[in-house]
Amino acid sequence: MDHQHRHSSSPRELQMARSMCWHCQSEVSGEYFCDRCVKVQPVSKELDYFTCMGFPRRLTIDPRQLESKFYELSRAFHPDFFQNKSAEEQTISLGNSAMLNTAYRTLRDPIQRAEYLLDLEAGAVKDIRTSPPADLFEEILELQDTLDEYRAADRASDTAATLCAKLQMERTTLERRQQDMENALQQLFTQWDILQDRGEATDQTRAERDRILKHMRDILSNRTYVKNIVNDLVATIS
Amino acid sequence: MARIVGIDLGTTNSLVAYMDKGTPRVIAGRNERNMVPSVVAMTDNGLIVGDPAKEHLTRNPARTVYSVKRFMGKSLADVQSELAYFPYTFTEQGGVIRFKLGEKTYSPPQISAMILKELKLRAETHLGESITKAVITVPAYFNDSQRQATKDAGMIAGLEVLRIINEPTAASLAYGLQEKTQGTIAVYDLGGGTFDISILKLKNGIFEVLATNGDTHLGGDDIDRLIADLFIDEIRERHGLDLHTYPDYMQAVRLEAERTKIRLSDVLKTTATLDLPDGKGRFTRELTRDQLESLTMGLIERTLAPCRKALKDAELTPEHIDEVVLVGGSTRMPLVRQRVQELFGKTPHCELNPDEVVALGAAVQADILSGGTTDMLLLDVTPLSLGIETMGGVMSSVIRRNTTIPAGAKEMFTTYVDGQTGVDIHILQGERELAKDNRSLARFRLKVPPLPAGVPRIEVTFLIDANGILNVLAKDMRTGQSQSIEVKPSYGLSDSEVEQMIEDSFKFAADDVSARKLIEARLDAGALITTTEKSLLEGGHLIASDNIAATRTALAALSAAKDGTDPRVIRARMADLEQAAKPLTVALLNDSLMKGLQGKKVSEVT
Structure with a gap:
């Protein structure tokens, strides 16, 4: 959390992808509104969500800071406050609000935030396979079979009771595994942030960066498989 | 503004x-x-x-x-x-x-x-x-x-x-x-x-x-319906009458069900009554709050x-x-x-x-x-997920439910056949897997330049505005040209129909105004008749007999005018009645003033 505070104090990182006010054609220096004619300025579609919300590309974000930024920008952009303005300004307000809402939704959730960052940073890790590793795949298949057996079995029978006990055990194991993944992800998030904070551009840091991203992508995709099978399991036995 | x-x-x-x-x-x-x-x-x-x-x-x-x-x-x-x-x-x-x-x-x-x-x-x-x-x-x-x-x-x-x-x-x-x-x-x-x-x-x-x-x-309508159905069943059993064949009585029973429900929010027991058609007398039914609650429990759950x-x-x-x-x-x-x-x-x-x-x-x-x-x-948020129908009749979600609005999402479309000139898009709303289980919102056809399959790239933006209403925009990514889309709503009036209705509403506005004037005049006349009759009862003895006669004549004239269709005539007869009843009004006012002063000390009066 500590390094986070340092970075969010630099809102000037928010760059608009145009330099001229759409209305008065003056050089724009204001953040969201033209300094000269005070018209709202469109947030560029090419802008990434981190930049849009004035946060650096880090994976640890203080939810309260993010929320207060979201509220601040909502007050700046929301169509409610543009009802008396020109049609152009209303269109910009609508577009900016929609983009802001997507940005907030994406960054608010740590997993979505990480997945989004992976998309942005793709480059070297783009061609990573997204199918589960063989051992996890085997495990899931086996569990699917047990689930099918249990569904087919007479609920009052001994077979069902045995299967249910087995499934309960599997559930505990899988949930522990989920927790391990969350912890591993959290560690990777921290590693990523530290690496970014150092801001070095050596071959070594580039390799380290790719390693972190690749590992993150692996865990995120495995996490999805485990999450789905756990949901399936919980729905079946409860 | x-x-x-x-x-x-x-x-x-x-x-x-x-x-x-x-x-x-x-x-x-x-x-x-x-x-x-x-x-x-x-x-x-x-x-x-x-x-x-x-x-x-x-x-x-x-x-x-x-x-x-x-x-x-x-x-x-x-x-x-x-x-x-x-x-x-x-x-x-x-x-x-x-x-x-x-x-x-x-x-x-x-x-x-x-x-x-x-x-x-x-x-x-x-x-x-x-x-x-x-x-x-x-x-x-x-x-x-x-x-x-x-x-x-x-x-x-x-x-x-x-x-x-x-x-x-x-x-x-x-x-x-x-x-x-x-x-x-x-x-x-x-x-x-x-x-x-x-x-x-x-x-x-x-x-x-x-x-x-x-x-x-x-909602409340459904609760009323349960109570009304109970009454209707009992009327059939007790009186051998099927109210379904009497639309006016169906409304009466619905309104009585509503009143009964409202009373039971304050009291624990009440009696519903309903006059029956064809001289079958009157239906009365005592209903307790407990009975109402067991009847409506399921709905509230x-x-x-x-x-x-x-x-x-x-x-x-x-x-x-x-x-x-x-x-x-x-x-x-x-x-x-x-x-x-x-x-x-x-x-x-x-x-x-x-x-x-x-x-x-x-x-x-x-x-x-x-x-x-x-x-x-x-x-605010959008209550339902928005999606499009994909191959095999499955709904693919574009904007999830409970997404803060305004909300936008982009989808890229292309062609499957060489020279294909259009892509049909079916927009849906709902939470189900299959397209057919969700609400169809609209269909439209994207215009595509004739090119080899997979080459065209049309970006469609789905934008839910602050009203929760969908707007659709399409852009050809190759040329950067936007295209206007004719969205045909699945369950809604077309723009031209709405325009026609607006026009009709202006055309009929004149008729509406005169109808309204008549209704209002009748309502006001009714109120004046009621109060004047009440005043006659209370204060008839206070005024001269020719004043009473004049008031009665004016009352009769207003009653006749009220049955007519000219609001101006009704208003004129109302003015006549007010004039004729003036002695009565004044007498009643004086009388109540005198009564109010009696037995009071001077200090209380001033």
Whole structure:
């Protein structure tokens, strides 16, 4: 959390992808509104969500800071406050609000935030396979079979009771595994942030960066498989 | 900027409110009532709305429309199961229900527009200025077609609908304004025909909706129907009568069921009575609150599942909810309050009149839009997921439910066949896997330049605006050219139809005005006759006999004029009567003054 505070104090990182006010054609220096004619300025579609919300590309974000930024920008952009303005300004307000809402939704959730960052940073890790590793795949298949057996079995029978006990055990194991993944992800998030904070551009840091991203992508995709099978399991036995 | 009013267009009652120096106020009608019953009657003397129309429910059921909100944005197939409960003839045209009333047919937005016009006139009379802009509320769980139909109704009524807002969120604005509440609140809104639950976070003037859920076909109407069905069954058993063959009595039994329900919110036991047709005497039935509750338990339970879903979507448990607010007339039922209290584990708020709080909130939102209030901001969500039909009839979600609006999403489309010149897109709303299980919103065809398969790239932007209404834009990524899209709504009026209805509404406006003048004159005449007769009884002995005779003559003349069709004649006879009864009025006034002074000390009088 500590390094986070340092970075969010630099809102000037928010760059608009145009330099001229759409209305008065003056050089724009204001953040969201033209300094000269005070018209709202469109947030560029090419802008990434981190930049849009004035946060650096880090994976640890203080939810309260993010929320207060979201509220601040909502007050700046929301169509409610543009009802008396020109049609152009209303269109910009609508577009900016929609983009802001997507940005907030994406960054608010740590997993979505990480997945989004992976998309942005793709480059070297783009061609990573997204199918589960063989051992996890085997495990899931086996569990699917047990689930099918249990569904087919007479609920009052001994077979069902045995299967249910087995499934309960599997559930505990899988949930522990989920927790391990969350912890591993959290560690990777921290590693990523530290690496970014150092801001070095050596071959070594580039390799380290790719390693972190690749590992993150692996865990995120495995996490999805485990999450789905756990949901399936919980729905079946409860 | 011209004044914007806030309108609650309800299933049973509608209201109009405005912001009066920082305080939202509901505008009362000439009858001093705040609510306009959402009833429209086509009489031989023209169209009437509200309280006078309500009288026509039993007199002329086939031409009196109530609960029109249940039909907004619906096709006949959607409401098939309840058509039998309504006494008028339904047809369908272009996926939109039409009511056949006499010779003419009307769509639900047209009927709603008549109610809106009544509210517009009420506001204009009270404020002494022309009203052309409004904020109209809808149930949070209304889909795109239902919202669009509401917007159409506003246009037909000559109102620019600046914003459609959700009823529970409107209510939260009214509460927030009053109490400056902070924290997480749940708004439970059970109205005449719809149920909504919204979970909101209130912080520093921002009202952020976290999740919403509901049922747009669950409300007081359904409770009344259960009671009425019980009465109808017992009438069949006891009196050998099937009320279904008497549309007027069906309305009478429905209204008596409603009154019985309302009484049972205050007392533990009441007796319903109904005069039966064909000289079969009178039906009386004692009903206890316990009986009502066991009868309606199932319906009320149906509101709890959406509450749990909303909590789950907001990733909260009941313990996280700081306050619960009750909205809608049906929350007056003790059983509803009890079940809500049990679910959330806290006593719900109901300080503001549950019938009026939505209209008050709409007035607050209107004030925000006109720039009056700047410290409050509502961030609402879309209640249902928006998606498109993909290969194999599966719905692919584009914007998930409970996404903050305005919300946008982009999808890229291409072709599968060389030289293909169009791509058909089917937009859906709902939570089910298969396209056919969801609500079809609209279809449109993307125009594509003839190129080898897979080469064209058309980007389609789906944008849900702050009203919760979908806008679609398409852009050819190769040329950068935008294309306009003709979206054909699956269940809605086309633009040209709405235009025609607006035109019709102007054409008939003149007829409407004269019909209204007649109705109002008759109502006023009736009131004057009643009070004068009462005065004669009380003070006849105080005045000379020729004064009594003159008053009686003028009374008879007004009664005759009241049955005629000329409002000017009625008004003239009213003036005559007031003149003739003057000695009586003066005598009564003096008499009551004298009585009031008797036996009092001088110090009390001065």
